Amino acid sequence: MYEEVSRSIDDDLHSSVDALKKLVEIPTVAAKGEGIPETSELVERMLRDAGLETQIHPTSGAPVVTGWLDVGAKRTLLFYDHYDVQPAEPMDLWASPPFEPEVREGRLWGRGVADNKGDTTSRIQVIKAFKETGTDLPVNIKFVIEGEEEIGSPHLPEYTKKNKDFITADGGIWEFGGADIDGIQEAWLGLKGIYYVELEVERLSKNVHSSLACILPSAAYRLVWALSTLRDGNSRILIDGFYDGMKPLTKAEIKAIEKIDLHEADFKEIYAVDEYLNGLSGMELKKAYYGAPTCNICGITSGYQGRGSMTVLPAKASVKIDFRLIEGMHPDEIHRKLRRHLDSHGFNDIKIGYIEGYPPAKTPISHPFVKIVKAANRRVFGDLIIHPTSPGSGPLYLFNRYVPMVSVGCSDHLGNAHSPNESISLENFRRAQHRIVAIIDEMSRW
C-alpha cells in the first residue's frame, strides 16, 4: 500500500532532515516575538512545495499559515501544528547551540525539534512524497499552522472564528506525541486548560540600601506572602472557589488509565526525586496526572541575582505562574477569582498580568477516528497507549467542536521539550511519516 510513497519517505530522509534543520535555525521564540515573519513564510513555502494551496492569514499577532488539497474525497484529514518554539534559556545547559541543529547519536538536537517543528515538517514531507511520486491522495488534506502556541495561542481565535468551515474535518492530528520510556507509542485525546499570569509588585521608586529594610516595605516579601496564600504545603490551591465546577475523571477514563503504566520508578530516577508530589503513587498519581489542576511557579525574580552578596532592598518583584485547568474550569473565571483572592488577602498592590489562557478540551475515547489512528499505528509501530488527556495544554477547545483530534507524533521520553537539549530520534521521525501514510490509508476506507 503506497509503496512508492513509503520508499520516497525513506530515500529522502536526509532532505526531510535538512528541511527541518532550516526551520529550527530560525529562533521563532513567540514569547520574545522573534522570527515570526520569516518562519511563517518558510512554512508557507514548505506547504506550497508539497503541492498544497496555501494562505497566510494575518492576525493581531503571528499569522496563521494554512495549506489544503481538495481531491474530492469523502474524508478530510486536518493537521494542527505550530511554527513557534519555547525560549531556549538557560542557554548554558545546551550541549550544542539550540538554534544550530546538529545530528548526534541518531538524534537531531535543537530548540523545537520535538515541539513541534519536527512533526510539522514530517507531516508536510508526507504530502510532498505523494506529490513527488505522482500518487493520488485518497483523502482531502488541511493544515492549520499557527505561530503562538507556546504563548497560549492568543490570536488563533481570530482565525478559527472566521474559518469554521475550514477547520471542520473528519479527523485531525494534533501537534505532539511520541514513544514512552519503553518505546511504545502514545496518543493523547485531550489537553488541560491553562491560565498563565505574571504577578508584579512595586513598592519603592528604586532599589535602596538594604539597611533601610527596617523602615521600608519589601516588594519581594509582599510577593512571597501572597504566593504562600495561593498554594499550601500539600499543594492544595487556596484561591476561594478555585475547584468549583471542576469535572472529575469519568468512569470510562478511570478504567482507561488503570491500564496505563506511568513508569513511576523510571521517572523518579530521571527527575532525581525520592517521591512524587505529596508522596503520590499508583492510581492516586495517575488521577493527579490526568485530572488535577496546578498552581506552578514558572519563574520568580527580584533584586540581585549575581555572585556573592549585594545588600539591597529591591523596589520590585515578579513571578510567572501557570495554572493548569480541568474540564469545567475557565481561565477568565480563575482570573476573576485570583484578583478577588489577592484583594481579600490585602494584596491589592499586586498587579496581575493575564498572559495567556484557554479552557481544557477532550476527544471522546469512543470516537471512530481514535480507532483509525490506533489501526494505522499498529501497521507501523505496534501498540498504542491512549491517554484520555495530556497534563499539558493547547488550544484544542477551538477545534474539537469541528473535528475529533488525536495527538500522535515523533517525540520520545528523551525529547526535553521546553528544556535544554531538546531532541528527536531520526528513526521516530521517519516512522512517524509512515504512520501518517497509514492514517491516510485507513481514513480513505472509513
Added chain:
Amino acid sequence: MYEEVSRSIDDDLHSSVDALKKLVEIPTVAAKGEGIPETSELVERMLRDAGLETQIHPTSGAPVVTGWLDVGAKRTLLFYDHYDVQPAEPMDLWASPPFEPEVREGRLWGRGVADNKGDTTSRIQVIKAFKETGTDLPVNIKFVIEGEEEIGSPHLPEYTKKNKDFITADGGIWEFGGADIDGIQEAWLGLKGIYYVELEVERLSKNVHSSLACILPSAAYRLVWALSTLRDGNSRILIDGFYDGMKPLTKAEIKAIEKIDLHEADFKEIYAVDEYLNGLSGMELKKAYYGAPTCNICGITSGYQGRGSMTVLPAKASVKIDFRLIEGMHPDEIHRKLRRHLDSHGFNDIKIGYIEGYPPAKTPISHPFVKIVKAANRRVFGDLIIHPTSPGSGPLYLFNRYVPMVSVGCSDHLGNAHSPNESISLENFRRAQHRIVAIIDEMSRW
C-alpha cells in the same frame, strides 16, 4: 591654621578628582572577585605618593593595604576605608556607565564614588597636601584600607588579629558619612551587625515541562513556603529565639534620637511610599531605624525570567537574605537558629550558604573623640547630627576595642550608594578634606 594645606586642597581639587576617577575606573566588585589586585596596588601607590610608609598585607581573600606616618606626636588618627564596591547592577538604569566616572551638575558619577572610593581618596589627598606644602603633621597617621567590605570583610580579621598594635589609636574615622537632606552633616557612632545567607533548594535533576507540576515537587514553592515562615506580614521575624539577648536602645540613645529629624515626609516622597513599614512614624520609626533587626530579601531567583511566558517547572530556586543585627546578637548564633528553624519546619532540603556575617558595634556618645569630630565639623560645615548607630553594617567590631571610631564623609542624600547612579557633590568632596584637616588640628590639642 594650616592655611597652606587648605589652599593646596582647594587649588588641587581637579587632581584629587582625577585621582578618584582613576580609582573608580577599576570595577572592584568584591562580590565577583573583580579588580582586587589592581586596585590594592593603586591604593598603595596613592598612599606612598602622599608620603606614607605602606604595606600590602595578603589575606586568604583581598589584601589589606596600610599606610602610616609616625611623626612622634602624642595622638594618633586612624582611617578605616575600603577599596571595593558594590555590584553596579542593574546596569541599564545608569545614566552614564558606572565605571566611566563623569562630572555632571557639580557631581561626580560612578560606582563607588560615595561608598567609599571618594572618602578614601579625600583622606589620602589631605595627607598629600601636608607633604606637598611641607607642613608638619601634628598627629601620627594610620590608614587601614581593605578590599572586601561590601561582602562582609570575611578576611579582615586575619589582618586585625595580627595587628592589634597598628589598629590601636586615639581616634578613628570610619569609611562613610555625609550631609542629610537639609545639607546638615551627620556622624555615625555605630553599625548594626549583619548575617547574609543564600538559601538554595534543588528538587529535580533538571527543569521540566510545567504540565508535570501536577505530580512533581516545586523548588520555587518550597522556597516561598520557607520564606513565609521566616517573617510574618507585620515583619516580625519568626525564627525561634531570634530576638533573644537583643539589647534595646539605651536611655541616652533614646534621648539623642529624640532630637534627630528623620525627614519622614521627604523620604516618603523620595521612595514613593505612602507609609513606612507597618505604618511606623515618629519615635517608633526612629526606634526601628536605630534599633530593629531585619530579615530582608536582597534577591530571589528561579526559572524563566524573560519576556512573556515559558511553561516550566524549575529544578532550583534560591534567595539571598540579609539579616541586620542589634547589639547582643551574633551572626553565628542566628545561623544556628536559622538552620534549626528550617529543619523544624520540614525544610531540611533547603541549604544555607553563609556568605558573610559580623556582630554590631558602637562608640559611646560620651567619648572625647566624638567631641573633637564635632568641633572640627563646626569649623568647616557647622552643625553635626550624631546618630548612635547607622542602620547599615560594617566590621567596626574588629576595631572599636582599640580605637573609638566616628563615621563622617563626603556623601549626601542623593548619593545612591548600592544603587544605580551613585554620585557625590564635588563641593562636599572638597569640604570633607578641610574637615579632616580640622580634625587633625583639634586632635593635636587634645
